[in-house]
Amino acid sequence: MRVLLDIGHKYQNDIRNKGILYKGVYEADLVEEYYHKLQEKIIQSGEEIVTIKTDKNILNCSYEDRIKWANNNNIDLYISGHIKFNSNESDIVYCGGKKNFKIANLLKNIINQDKYIAVGKVVDIIKLSKNYDDYVPLDKLKCQNILFRPAFIDENKNGLLIIDKFFSDVVNILFEFITKIREEKYERN
Ligand SMILES: [Zn+2]
Numbered sequence: 001m002r003v004l005l006d007i008g009h010k011y012q013n014d015i016r017n018k019g020i021l022y023k024g025v026y027e028a029d030l031v032e033e034y035y036h037k038l039q040e041k042i043i044q045s046g047e048e049i050v051t052i053k054t055d056k057n058i059l060n061c062s063y064e065d066r067i068k069w070a071n072n073n074n075i076d077l078y079i080s081g082h083i084k085f086n087s088n089e090s091d092i093v094y095c096g097g098k099k100n101f102k103i104a105n106l107l108k109n110i111i112n113q114d115k116y117i118a119v120g121k122v123v124d125i126i127k128l129s130k131n132y133d134d135y136v137p138l139d140k141l142k143c144q145n146i147l148f149r150p151a152f153i154d155e156n157k158n159g160l161l162i163i164d165k166f167f168s169d170v171v172n173i174l175f176e177f178i179t180k181i182r183e184e185k186y187e188r189n
Pocket residue numbers: 008009019020027081082083134
């Protein structure tokens with residue numbers, strides 16, 4: 001199984017769009033960090049999953065070109081990664097079609113488990129439209145795809161910063177998601 005971990009806002013032609021700035025750190029850099037930890041976890045697990053993360057060499061281009069690249073390079077699953085601040089609700093955005101709705105629902109059920117305390121719950125699954133503020137042209141993709149915007153809860157009830165827990169929750173959520181898609185004998189288009 002080949003998974004493209006696309007870092008939202010990073011390495012695009014338009015470098016003005018770096019996503020949200022949080023305490024001096026750009027969204028894209030935080031997404032890159034959770035993807036990096038996810039890749040380490042996948043390697044340690046020994047699962048037959050190949051991840052390709054947006055990088056300086058092959059995927060420093062527009063979202064359209066990344067999508068073309070994915071269509072030409074046998075990608076099975078495309079995850080557009082973001083982070084949502086100032087909210088208690090995570091977003092899952094899918095583009096039309098049963099298969100993407102199915103995996104969106106799977107991801108929702110994983111996120112909403114009680115053990116993931118540092119990531120906001122998902123209330124609705126959002127259908128992709130050009131009005132969405134983190135629009136990525138996912139509708140051009142042949143493979144299954146999803147836009148994931150986990151809500152970062154800055155402090156828990158006791159006022160403690162839980163950023164480490166947020167990262168480990170996001171990594172575990174994505175790991176569970178990817179391995180479940182693989183177990184369910186995911187078939188490539
Ligand atoms: Zn974003």
